[in-house]
Structure formats: C-alpha cells, structure tokens
Amino acid sequence: MHSHVDLLILGGGCxxxxLASRLAEFGxxxxxxxxxxxxxxxxxDRTWCFWDIEKPAYKSLTSHAWSKFEVANHPRSNVYNCSQYQYLMLESHHFYENALGLIRSNASIQLLLxxxxxxxxxxxxxGWYIKTGNLExxxxxxxxxxxxxxxxxxxxVLWQSFVGYEIQTESDYFSPEQMVLMEFDHTFKSGLAFTYILPTTEKKALIEYTVFSENRMSEEDLMEGLKKSIGQHIAGSPYKIxxxxxxxxxMGNKLATQNNDSSYLFAGLFEGAARxxxxxxxxxxxxxxxxCAHSMLANNTLYAFPKEKRLQSFMDGLFLNVIKKNPTIAASLFEDLFRRCNLKTVVKFMSDQASSSDCMQIIRALPPKPFIEALPRFIIQKISNRLRLTS
Ligand SMILES: Cc1cc2nc3c(=O)[nH]c(=O)nc-3n(C[C@H](O)[C@H](O)[C@H](O)COP(=O)(O)OP(=O)(O)OC[C@H]3O[C@@H](n4cnc5c(N)ncnc54)[C@H](O)[C@@H]3O)c2cc1C
Structure with a gap:
C-alpha cells in the first residue's frame, strides 16, 4: 500500500x-x-490538570474541579481558596475519546494505530517518504x-520525575474539594521533592511523588517516597491501587532540534511545549x-511552538538555576510565592498569562539574595547555549 497525504503526523499523543482534532473541525x-x-x-494513561482562567481548552471535558488547595512546608501549611480559578482535572481517556470521535467524523483525517x-x-x-512495516x-x-x-x-536544566498511584481506601481520608498542590519532603536531599494529591472522593485520590532534580528518576527510584507519603496520609491503612x-x-530545554526545512516540524513536550x-x-x-491548524488552513504552513515571552523566560530560567544550585530553599520560595502574591497573579503566571506587572509582583514577593547569587551562572549558561546553537 502506498498513499500520499498533505500532512503526516508522527505520534498520536496529546x-x-x-492538531488533528482542530484540523478535523475544518470539515x-x-x-x-x-x-x-x-x-x-x-x-x-495520564491526568492533565490546569487552572480555570481565560477559558481553558477542554474545560467541558473535565471531570473534577477543586476550589481549595494546600501548600505544606512542614511545620507550616497554608490552604488557599481558588474558587474563582478552580484547578481542573481532565482524564486523558476523555480527551482521547473526543479526539478519536472528531477524527472519525472527517474522512480526510486517518489514524493508523x-x-x-x-x-x-x-x-x-x-515529498517526504516513510515506511512502517509493510506500509509506505x-x-x-x-x-x-x-x-x-x-x-x-x-x-x-532540570527534570521533573514523578510516579503516582490512584488509590481507593476503605475509610474516608480525603476531602474532594481540596487538593494538595505541594507538600514538600525535606528528607529528600538530591533535589526538590514533594507530594501532589488529587482527591476525587473521600476514599479515592491520585497521589504523586514528584522530584525536580538534575537527573531523570525512574519509577523505582521514586517508589519509596510515594509509598511513604501514602502511608502518612492514610495512617498506614490498606488501599487498592x-x-x-x-x-x-x-524543565528548561537547552537544545532545540534543528531543522532548516519548513516542511518538517518537530513539536510536543520536548520541542517547547513544556513550561x-x-x-x-x-x-x-x-x-x-x-x-497551527489555522496556519495550515490559511497558507498551508506548519506553525512552530512560539518562543517564550522574554520576561517570563528570564524568570523561569533564573528560578530553575536557583532550585538547581540550592534545592533546599526551593520549598520556601514556593511557599513565599503563594503567601505573598495575589492568587490571581500566581495563577496567571503559572498559566502563561502574566502581564509585566504580574511578573513584577512575583519578583517583589521573592527574596532577592538567591536570585542575585544565581544570576552570573545563569547568564554564562545562556551565552554558552546561544554559542552552541549558532556554531
Ligand atoms: C503522566 C503525565 C501526567 C502529566 N500531567 C500534566 C498535567 O497535569 N498538566 C500539564 O499541563 N501537562 C502534564 N503532562 C505533560 C504533557 O502535557 C504530556 O506529557 C503530553 O502528553 C505531551 O504531549 P506530546 O504529544 O508531546 O507527547 P505524548 O502525549 O507522549 O505523545 C507522543 C506520542 O508519540 C507516540 N510515539 C512515540 N514514538 C513513536 C514512534 N516511533 N512511532 C509512532 N509513534 C510514536 C507515543 O506513543 C505517543 O502517543 C503530563 C505528562 C505525563 C507523562
């Protein structure tokens, strides 16, 4: 079998x-x-969460919303009311079903599993030629x-590794209207570690153990932290996975994939999608x-992931360098961010929607010393990345 198409998409994940869903909508x-x-x-296979600000895509497919969240940096813990910008949960199977339905509705779009x-x-x-098994x-x-x-x-710059269990308990341990955004684990020393808890009923929650570190961590590496955290939250009682x-x-790509041919575009998590x-x-x-779909429709051109906004990119890059150099202070930086800033500002910042004045509010809320100390290393890293890309 040999067929010719306008666009070949390699990888049918998020x-x-x-993109295929948006194109299918063009009839x-x-x-x-x-x-x-x-x-x-x-x-x-995954749970996508995001804040309900500025009409997020796929809001209608979300299955749970939290109006409160906790940031715990023991012995301190703060609960924030986010009823105006709820934290939403989209289970991936709902997203996949929706995409498959749209693809099926348009004969021009085909999915080969x-x-x-x-x-x-x-x-x-x-054009581009590709062979998979016996298909060309x-x-x-x-x-x-x-x-x-x-x-x-x-x-x-850093990696975010996590493992999570969705568990069912026999007794009530969770509050379905309140999630735990970050509960820091100070016993972990090779990075910033925290537990993230998404309860959907009193007896059911997705509990994830997450580490920001220089090295990628496997499921096995993270399992001890996850099991310890679950045990603490449900008082060691039995649970079903x-x-x-x-x-x-x-977290902070240093090298973008180079391709000078505009008819071949890289996209997704490793190509600028991850904040x-x-x-x-x-x-x-x-x-x-x-x-990208509108660019295809208007002039048949693929649209690459846009460059980060300058100030946001500077803040993110410097922040990652601070965490990398001194992971032990990272927990208190996150704590300060939520405690000292207006919640809307933080939610906008986390959702790529911060204005310059939101960014300034965040800068003022954080202690300057660790950022000033990290600045020379960050600038050197930026220059060497640029030299590597241009050489
Ligand atoms: C468990 C998990 C939870 C996440 N939670 C959140 C969240 O809460 N909020 C958030 O904003 N982001 C989250 N993310 C990050 C991000 O949104 C997802 O990783 C997202 O799926 C990235 O989309 P993608 O298309 O780049 O990669 P993927 O969705 O992984 O798609 C890549 C696809 O390529 C296919 N593929 C790979 N190699 C080949 C090959 N050789 N031939 C054919 N097909 C191939 C894969 O099977 C896969 O389907 C999460 C990621 C994970 C892994």
Missing part, C-alpha cells in the same frame, strides 16, 4: 491528536492527514511529535494546535 476544508501512532489503543516509526522520513522529489507513505509535510529515543541529562502514572518532563518552571504543557499544546 500534540498529534490536538471539507481539512487537508489530507495521516497520523501514525505506535500504541494499539488508548487508555487512561500499532505502527512504530523506526526511521526518519526521507525527502524525495515526491509520502507526504508534503511532516509534523514529528515523537519524544527523542535517547535523551541526555544535559538536554534540560487503581492506576499508576509515571512521567519525566523536561520550563513547571513542566506543564497541556494548555500550551492546545494554544499551539489551534494556531
């Missing part, structure tokens, strides 16, 4: 399906698209959302997918 104006995805089927793309597409006179395709343009096979530790989530997200200071990517992917 970025690939988001008969949609380009001819083929998505090649290695998984055989979609499961509820269970096909692993093993080699890079080759540019020929007929050519395409005018390629969007590659596959994560890199090998990622060096140096790719990112309903689901496991694990992820390693880049450097938090690793959050879902809403950034939606904003990009929307712009």
């Amino acid at each position: 970025a690939g399906l988001s 008969k104006d949609a380009p001819k698209v083929l998505i090649i995805e290695q998984r055989e089927s979609y499961t509820n 269970g096909q692993e793309v093993l080699s890079a597409p080759i540019k020929t006179e007929h 395709f050519t395409a005018k343009q390629v969007l590659d959302t596959r994560p890199p096979k090998q990622v060096s530790h140096h790719y990112s 309903l689901r496991v989530e694990h992820g390693i997200l880049p 450097p200071s938090s690793g959050y990517a879902f809403q950034r992917i939606q904003s990009w997918a929307n712009k």
Whole structure:
C-alpha cells in the first residue's frame, strides 16, 4: 500500500491528536492527514490538570474541579481558596475519546494505530517518504511529535520525575474539594521533592511523588517516597491501587532540534511545549494546535511552538538555576510565592498569562539574595547555549 497525504503526523499523543482534532473541525476544508501512532489503543494513561482562567481548552471535558488547595512546608501549611480559578482535572481517556470521535467524523483525517516509526522520513522529489512495516507513505509535510529515543541529562536544566498511584481506601481520608498542590519532603536531599494529591472522593485520590532534580528518576527510584507519603496520609491503612502514572518532563530545554526545512516540524513536550518552571504543557499544546491548524488552513504552513515571552523566560530560567544550585530553599520560595502574591497573579503566571506587572509582583514577593547569587551562572549558561546553537 502506498498513499500520499498533505500532512503526516508522527505520534498520536496529546500534540498529534490536538492538531488533528482542530484540523478535523475544518470539515471539507481539512487537508489530507495521516497520523501514525505506535500504541494499539488508548487508555487512561495520564491526568492533565490546569487552572480555570481565560477559558481553558477542554474545560467541558473535565471531570473534577477543586476550589481549595494546600501548600505544606512542614511545620507550616497554608490552604488557599481558588474558587474563582478552580484547578481542573481532565482524564486523558476523555480527551482521547473526543479526539478519536472528531477524527472519525472527517474522512480526510486517518489514524493508523500499532505502527512504530523506526526511521526518519526521507525527502524525495515526491515529498517526504516513510515506511512502517509493510506500509509506505509520502507526504508534503511532516509534523514529528515523537519524544527523542535517547535523551541526555544535559538536554534540560532540570527534570521533573514523578510516579503516582490512584488509590481507593476503605475509610474516608480525603476531602474532594481540596487538593494538595505541594507538600514538600525535606528528607529528600538530591533535589526538590514533594507530594501532589488529587482527591476525587473521600476514599479515592491520585497521589504523586514528584522530584525536580538534575537527573531523570525512574519509577523505582521514586517508589519509596510515594509509598511513604501514602502511608502518612492514610495512617498506614490498606488501599487498592487503581492506576499508576509515571512521567519525566523536561524543565528548561537547552537544545532545540534543528531543522532548516519548513516542511518538517518537530513539536510536543520536548520541542517547547513544556513550561520550563513547571513542566506543564497541556494548555500550551492546545494554544499551539489551534494556531497551527489555522496556519495550515490559511497558507498551508506548519506553525512552530512560539518562543517564550522574554520576561517570563528570564524568570523561569533564573528560578530553575536557583532550585538547581540550592534545592533546599526551593520549598520556601514556593511557599513565599503563594503567601505573598495575589492568587490571581500566581495563577496567571503559572498559566502563561502574566502581564509585566504580574511578573513584577512575583519578583517583589521573592527574596532577592538567591536570585542575585544565581544570576552570573545563569547568564554564562545562556551565552554558552546561544554559542552552541549558532556554531
Ligand atoms: C503522566 C503525565 C501526567 C502529566 N500531567 C500534566 C498535567 O497535569 N498538566 C500539564 O499541563 N501537562 C502534564 N503532562 C505533560 C504533557 O502535557 C504530556 O506529557 C503530553 O502528553 C505531551 O504531549 P506530546 O504529544 O508531546 O507527547 P505524548 O502525549 O507522549 O505523545 C507522543 C506520542 O508519540 C507516540 N510515539 C512515540 N514514538 C513513536 C514512534 N516511533 N512511532 C509512532 N509513534 C510514536 C507515543 O506513543 C505517543 O502517543 C503530563 C505528562 C505525563 C507523562
């Protein structure tokens, strides 16, 4: 079988399906698209959370909203009321079902499951050529959302590694209207560690143990911290594991993939989707997918992830350097951020919507000393990255 399409999307995860969904909505104006995805089927493999500010995409598919959240830096703990900007939870299976429905509704968009793309597409006179198993395709343009096979530790300033269990308990231990954004673990010394708790009923919660560190951490590395934290929250009582989530997200990419051909674009988590200071990517992917789909419709051009806003990028980069140099003070910096800033400012900052005056409020709320100390190293790192990219 050999077919020719306008756009080949490699990887049908969040970025690939988001773009395909937006294109499917164009009806008969949609380009001819083929998505090649290695998984055989979609499961509820992750939970996406984001703040309800400025009409977030997919709000209507969310299954839980929290009006309060806790930041605990023992022995202190603060609970914040976020009823105006609730924290929303989107279970990935709802997102996948929605995307598959949109794709099925438009004959121009095809999804091929269970096909692993093993080699890079080759540019020929007929466009990009690719072979998977016994299938061959050519395409005018390629969007590659596959994560890199090998990622060096140096790719990112820090890594956010986490493992979580969705658990069911026998007695009531949770409050479904209040989540725990960060509960810091001061016993962990090689980075910043905290527990994140998303309770959906009194007896059910997703509990994640997260570490920001220079090295990527495996599920096994994180398991002891997770089990200890669960034990503390449910007083050592028995629980049933309903689901496991694990992820390693880049925080502050140092090297963007270079490609001078505008008909081949890299996208997704490792190509600018992840917010450097938090690793959050879902809403950034939606904003990009929307712009990319409209760019395809208007002038048949793929749209790359936009560069970070300057001030936000400077703040994120410096913040990561402070955490990297001194992870033990990071917990109190997060604590100060929530305690001293207006909640709307922090939520806007975390959701990529901060104005310059919001950024200034955040700068004023944090102690200057660790940032001034980290500044020379941060500037040297920026210059050496720029030299590496231009050489
Ligand atoms: C468990 C977890 C929880 C997260 N929670 C949040 C959150 O709460 N909020 C937030 O904003 N962000 C969150 N993120 C970060 C981010 O939103 C997700 O990682 C998101 O899925 C990134 O989208 P993507 O398309 O880049 O990668 P993916 O969704 O991982 O898609 C990549 C796709 O490529 C496919 N693929 C890979 N190699 C090949 C190949 N050789 N051939 C064919 N197909 C291939 C994969 O099977 C996959 O489907 C989370 C990430 C994880 C892992």
